Amino acid sequence: MAKLRAGIVGAGISGATCAGVLAAAGWEVDIFDKARGAGGRLSTRRLDEGWATLGSPFISARRDPFRSQLREWVRQGWLEAVRGNIMKGRATVSWTQAQLQNHYRPLIEPSQLVRNLMGGARLHTLSRVTRLEPRTIILENGVVHGNFDCVICSVPTPQAIPLLAALPRLQERLQTDTRYQPVWSFIMRWEGGPSADVIQFEDELLNLAVRQFDSEGRWAVHSTTAFAETYLDASPMEASTRAASALMGLLGLPWPVEVEAAHLWKMARPTVQQGGFWLGDRENRVALIGDGIAGAGVERAWESGTRLAQALVQAETELAL
Ligand SMILES: Cc1cc2nc3c(=O)[nH]c(=O)nc-3n(C[C@H](O)[C@H](O)[C@H](O)COP(=O)(O)OP(=O)(O)OC[C@H]3O[C@@H](n4cnc5c(N)ncnc54)[C@H](O)[C@@H]3O)c2cc1C
Missing domain, CATH: 3.50.50.60 (FAD/NAD(P)-binding domain)
Structure with missing residues (x-):
């Protein structure tokens, strides 16, 4: 047949x-x-050393069957549960307060994970x-x-x-x-700042920063929807400069932030x-x-x-x- x-x-x-x-x-x-x-919105950006995720930083499961699927991907060495310190605003918070239970991050390039599927x-x-x-x-x-x-x-x-x-x-x-909400996403490096692995900002411009797997100084930083809507037509340079200066202010960084990559997701998440x-x-x-x-x-x-x-x-x- x-x-x-x-x-x-x-x-x-x-x-x-x-x-x-x-x-x-x-x-x-x-x-x-x-x-x-x-990969789509789980695609990867190749950098001089290694790779970084400009799209979804986490893969999370609320229920089965995806929960079992994630456990299987952990077993295969594709993911690990998110660990480390989480900051919300200026406070250190627990996984539950940050709503990061059952959140995993990729150990292999997310685009490769999608390719494997x-x-x-x-x-x-x-x-x-x-x-x-x-x-x-x-x-x-x-x-x-x-x-x-x-x-x-x-x-x-x-x-x-x-x-x-x-x-x-x-x-x-x-x-x-x-409708889809837009997000500007950046890969940044900075010195100093809090010893956290995930930072949830309580801010109008920046939403989230996630330390990249296997990297001391590299972070994925996501803007808020309001920032992305304001800078929808901006160049990557202009959006990066604005986001880096917001980050320096929020974290009280003494040295300039280095922006390695920037990407505007015009359609990051659907609203309905x-x-x-x-x-x-x-x-x-x-x-x-x-x-x-x-x-x-x-x-x-x-x-x-x-x-x-x-x-x-x-x-x-x-x-x-
Ligand atoms: C910055 C950011 C942060 C996010 N954070 C999270 C999070 O923390 N947790 C979470 O669960 N989700 C998060 N998401 C959302 C999540 O990434 C998406 O919901 C999910 O990846 C969507 O998958 P998909 O297959 O539906 O679509 P997509 O991944 O968008 O795949 C669609 C594919 O279609 C291709 N395509 C489009 N048009 C054409 C065409 N005309 N011809 C051929 N190919 C075409 C595209 O290139 C793309 O590869 C985030 C997304 C972004 C951008």
Whole structure:
């Protein structure tokens, strides 16, 4: 019997997980991403020495099955529970006060972790998708990939809407007012300051700083949404200068802060969700997954991809949308 075929748009955690579950069940899976590699909002920035995360610094689980999945990734050496000292404002706080229970941080590059989830699926990088049609994915360069048993789109909602022009019923069901909050994210180094590993700022400009794995002096620093909205059109240099000066003031640092990388995530976290784990158009064999559908965060994105793949595998030739 011919293998069932899935075409997936987006190699973030939702698309990668979906791809891996389908591939493990014997489906032939092609996954297309516009970026150079896998990861999406869990992608990694390579630096002179090592790597750093500009996206989600933590992977956390509120419930099963993701909790068991994280324990398995810990066993494989991909993650470790967040440890160390946490500061909230100027006070040292406990894990519970900081709401960091069941939070893990990656020991391998998060983009590699996401890549590992794809199993035997084929990843096509630098492959921007511009249009979806029934059972079909069309790339920016005009190449058409068709005859899929299911096309799965895992990109943030505002990026999915223009891809769905040929699928008006699905487009209509998508809550087009799904907004995403932006975040400016920086990799910084500084000397002095508090001996913490995680700093939760109580500030209008900066939100969070997380010491990077295996690095004494390197931190990931995230802005607040208000900062990102103010500096939406700023250059990385301008945003970095403003964030570094805010950080020096907050931590009372005696020396200038060095900013090694800066990235604006225009769509860091959705403010609303569709409800459910996926949105499907059974007749045209297209489904939407990801945090814009299932709700903000890595756990919901993972659940979204896993649940759709499991439903497709269970339904076999019948599309379970
Ligand atoms: C700064 C920051 C901090 C965060 N902190 C946390 C946290 O502490 N805890 C938490 O749980 N979550 C956090 N999140 C959110 C979390 O990272 C996301 O919810 C999750 O990674 C979303 O995964 P996804 O697969 O739905 O989407 P994505 O990871 O966005 O994947 C979508 C993929 O689609 C690709 N794509 C888009 N358009 C196209 C196209 N036209 N053609 C081809 N490919 C395309 C993109 O390149 C991307 O790889 C944070 C996010 C950011 C940015």
